[in-house]
Amino acid sequence: SDYFSSITGLEQLLHTEHTLMSDLNAQLAQARTILKQLEKELAAIEVEHALAARGTENYLTNPINIYRLMKRLHNDWSQLESRAQQMSSQIHFNITQQHYELNFPSQEDVDGAALALVRLQSTYKLDVAQVAAGILNGIKYGTDMSWQDCFVLGQQLFEMEDYNNTKVWLRESMERLRRHQPGQQSSAAEPAIVNSMETVAKSLFQMGDFDTAYELSQRVLELDPSRIRNWHLGDKAAKPSSNQGDESDEDAAAQLQQTDAYKLTQEFEQYEKVCRGEVIASPAQQRPLRCRYTHGHHAYRVLAPLKLEEHHLDPLVVTFHDMLSTQKIAELRQMAVPHMKRSTVNQMRGSSHRMKSAFRVSKNAWLAYNTHPTMGRMLRDLHDATGLDMTYCEQLQVANYGVGGHYEPHWDFFRDTRHYPAEEGNRIATAIFYLSDVEQGGATAFPFLNFAVRPQLGNILFWYNLHRSLDMDFRTKHAGCPVLKGSKWIGNVWIHSATQTFARPCDVYRDNEISEDYQIIK
Ligand SMILES: O=C(O)CCC(=O)C(=O)O
Numbered sequence: 001s002d003y004f005s006s007i008t009g010l011e012q013l014l015h016t017e018h019t020l021m022s023d024l025n026a027q028l029a030q031a032r033t034i035l036k037q038l039e040k041e042l043a044a045i046e047v048e049h050a051l052a053a054r055g056t057e058n059y060l061t062n063p064i065n066i067y068r069l070m071k072r073l074h075n076d077w078s079q080l081e082s083r084a085q086q087m088s089s090q091i092h093f094n095i096t097q098q099h100y101e102l103n104f105p106s107q108e109d110v111d112g113a114a115l116a117l118v119r120l121q122s123t124y125k126l127d128v129a130q131v132a133a134g135i136l137n138g139i140k141y142g143t144d145m146s147w148q149d150c151f152v153l154g155q156q157l158f159e160m161e162d163y164n165n166t167k168v169w170l171r172e173s174m175e176r177l178r179r180h181q182p183g184q185q186s187s188a189a190e191p192a193i194v195n196s197m198e199t200v201a202k203s204l205f206q207m208g209d210f211d212t213a214y215e216l217s218q219r220v221l222e223l224d225p226s227r228i229r230n231w232h233l234g235d236k237a238a239k240p241s242s243n244q245g246d247e248s249d250e251d252a253a254a255q256l257q258q259t260d261a262y263k264l265t266q267e268f269e270q271y272e273k274v275c276r277g278e279v280i281a282s283p284a285q286q287r288p289l290r291c292r293y294t295h296g297h298h299a300y301r302v303l304a305p306l307k308l309e310e311h312h313l314d315p316l317v318v319t320f321h322d323m324l325s326t327q328k329i330a331e332l333r334q335m336a337v338p339h340m341k342r343s344t345v346n347q348m349r350g351s352s353h354r355m356k357s358a359f360r361v362s363k364n365a366w367l368a369y370n371t372h373p374t375m376g377r378m379l380r381d382l383h384d385a386t387g388l389d390m391t392y393c394e395q396l397q398v399a400n401y402g403v404g405g406h407y408e409p410h411w412d413f414f415r416d417t418r419h420y421p422a423e424e425g426n427r428i429a430t431a432i433f434y435l436s437d438v439e440q441g442g443a444t445a446f447p448f449l450n451f452a453v454r455p456q457l458g459n460i461l462f463w464y465n466l467h468r469s470l471d472m473d474f475r476t477k478h479a480g481c482p483v484l485k486g487s488k489w490i491g492n493v494w495i496h497s498a499t500q501t502f503a504r505p506c507d508v509y510r511d512n513e514i515s516e517d518y519q520i521i522k
């Protein structure tokens with residue numbers, strides 16, 4: 001399970017399908033051999049009949065022909081019969097029995113993948129027709145989705161009670177079906193899909209989406225005109241009790257309100273805009289920012305200075321460029337892969353129970369710094385760059401986001417003191433090592449600060465989560481935007497505050513008030 005949350009599991013699924021393909025291929029090859037023989041024997045009999053047709057009497061007065069006819073009907077045909085039966089019985093293609101050792105996605109996985117596709121489409125405002133054509137932000141990546149693909153996705157969204165997106169995908173499916181040349185082979189739709197279309201049309205009708213229901217019904221009739229008979233009978237099966245329909249409707253609406261309240265806030269809208277790159281920092285905001293060389297806090301860096309890029313000054317958010325080589329990154333990722341598990345989030349404030357969530361779709365692994373010399377180096381470099389003391393930092397968290405993977409806006413500091421050891425202090429700073437590039441999407445976004453940082457292999461993104469007073473800086477809310485194309489790898493280092501008194505002394509006045517307004521979700 002959880003194949004959709006990162007790329008590592010997907011490779012297993014590719015393997016599963018590869019096994020099924022070669023198995024079915026082997027079975028078909030065997031069947032084909034028998035089929036060829038059968039064809040040859042049939043052709044031989046056909047030759048006899050061609051001869052007979054030229055003169056039946058002449059043919060049937062030949063004793064050899066008479067004998068062969070008798071023999072054929074008495075022996076040969078029953079042999080042909082058993083051969084044909086043998087051929088069909090020889091195709092042993094039983095997925096569950098033969099391949100119990102293979103990994104298959106669960107319903108949850110399929111739902112997760114559907115959700116990912118829809119998340120991308122809404123976050124990046126993608127045109128459904130383009131997505132269905134395999135085009136992401138103007139670049140054609142893969143094959144088109146068939147009308148059936150779009151329909152099944154729409155149906156699934158319907159079952160997941162995402163009605164707005166249901167409509168969009170069903171309409172795309174119908175559009176594709178309409179454009180579909182009638183001459184093409186799949187115009188003879190399987191009854192199963194026509195059944196589903198009928199069912200979905202009925203449900204849409206009951207929910208009051210008459211346009212889509214009508215559209216769908218028209219297509220059903222084109223595929224199978226005889227179905228109209230079922231529609232006028234007013235039978236019970238065709239009309240689920242209206243009571244039931246209303247109830248589930250209310251449920252759906254209530255659920256939608258609850259889970260999606262945040263999605264409707266201005267804050268979330270702003271987050272999505274930042275992900276899309278639609279928010280451009282004002283000149284006033286940009287003017288004081290610099291890209292420069294620095295020797296950080298280590299004399300050695302005078303000779304090999306660090307490339308520092310400032311994104312924001314207060315709170316401080318910066319990038320250190322080219323801090324890890326491709327080779328070392330490959331080693332790190334390899335070490336992490338066997339330990340990767342679906343990421344979780346704290347269920348509630350004060351609760352230590354952690355759970356999977358659509359809020360955070362990725363996989364991660366925690367690695368101790370003594371696992372590999374590279375990791376010790378990473379901490380030293382981080383110390384040299386920032387001057388912070390690395391005594392209390394959490395293990396390296398390597399995370400991988402697959403397509404559609406994301407992490408919705410959150411703060412990295414703990415708001416509940418029970419979530420960190422008092423002697424270590426809260427998470428004063430976050431360093432994200434980017435362990436991959438991402439082709440499209442996947443930026444780290446700061447919705448309150450109006451910018452997003454694109455992952456760039458080898459870079460470190462660094463920021464302070466706390467004010468100098470060690471109060472929480474609520475302006476540091478940030479997120480991992482959905483990955484649109486590619487796979488995103490990061491390594492998180494969370495540095496705690498207890499030993500930073502000299503590295504980052506507090507000011508003479510408390511500086512926390514400036515960020516307090518950002519605590520309230522708008
Ligand atoms: O994926 C990102 O860019 C951000 C990750 C993050 O914020 C986290 O893991 O806490």
Ligand SMILES: [Fe+2]
Nearest residue numbers: 410411412478
């Ligand atoms: Fe974070």
